[in-house]
Amino acid sequence: AQSVSQHNHHVILSEAASLELGCNYSYGGTVNLFWYVQYPGQHLQLLLKYFSGDPLVKGIKGFEAEFIKSKFSFNLRKPSVQWSDTAEYFCAVNRGGNTPLVFGKGTRLSVIA
Amino acid sequence: DSGVTQTPKHLITATGQRVTLRCSPRSGDLSVYWYQQSLDQGLQFLIQYYNGEERAKGNILERFSAQQFPDLHSELNLSSLELGDSALYFCASSQGRLGEQFFGPGTRLTVL
Numbered sequence: 435a436q437s438v439s440q441h442n443h444h445v446i447l448s449e450a451a452s453l454e455l456g457c458n459y460s461y462g463g464t465v466n467l468f469w470y471v472q473y474p475g476q477h478l479q480l481l482l483k484y485f486s487g488d489p490l491v492k493g494i495k496g497f498e499a500e501f502i503k504s505k506f507s508f509n510l511r512k513p514s515v516q517w518s519d520t521a522e523y524f525c526a527v528n529r530g531g532n533t534p535l536v537f538g539k540g541t542r543l544s545v546i547a
Numbered sequence: 548d549s550g551v552t553q554t555p556k557h558l559i560t561a562t563g564q565r566v567t568l569r570c571s572p573r574s575g576d577l578s579v580y581w582y583q584q585s586l587d588q589g590l591q592f593l594i595q596y597y598n599g600e601e602r603a604k605g606n607i608l609e610r611f612s613a614q615q616f617p618d619l620h621s622e623l624n625l626s627s628l629e630l631g632d633s634a635l636y637f638c639a640s641s642q643g644r645l646g647e648q649f650f651g652p653g654t655r656l657t658v659l
Binding site: 466468470476477478479480483485524528529530531532533534535536537538539540 | 580582589591603605637641646647649651652653
């Protein structure tokens with residue numbers, strides 16, 4: 435069965451600091467990879483996705499992620515965080531097409547002024 | 548706004564009761580997924596329907612069931628509710644082969 439590991443449970447950063455959230459998945463076949471964000475009290479929104487091609491993908495709000503196949507990783511990065519990035523971030527994977535998502539446990543990001 | 552709608556937004560009920568959660572997918576999306584989000588279990592996949600047919604099942608309890616209607620909206624039925632069923636229930640929909648899912652605002656269920 436597929437699984438997704440997010441190593442950081444809670445990350446606290448000052449504004450303008452750089453962010454990197456780790457995500458590893460366990461599945462040997464072809465996968466689609468996603469990062470979703472959940473702002474307090476809101477639903478999940480897609481930040482970015484990787485299906486194939488360039489392993490460095492850019493998403494909304496200045497986020498990017500790099501797919502490293504050999505490491506089964508899909509880490510999320512942002513060069514300079516803002517207070518408004520305070521949210522929970524979920525890494526997810528599926529096997530493509532119309533298949534369910536398997537989510538990591540999430541990483542709570544708190545950005546302080 | 549993802550285009551996926553869910554009703555009701557909040558639901559408070561008692562143990563042993565039965566509730567129905569409703570989801571309308573984005574226009575044109577044939578797949579509907581139900582997920583449960585709780586503090587201890589995180590986000591877990593429950594069940595998927597594709598164009599009216601059950602497609603995949605995850606960690607869904609026997610007390611829970613779902614269906615997708617001809618107009619593609621879906622309902623999740625939760626019965627014999629227990630305190631531990633209190634959670635956020637999300638519906639998501641997707642269209643095609645790329646697998647990107649769009650999530651609704653969720654229904655927060657509180658079982659007292």
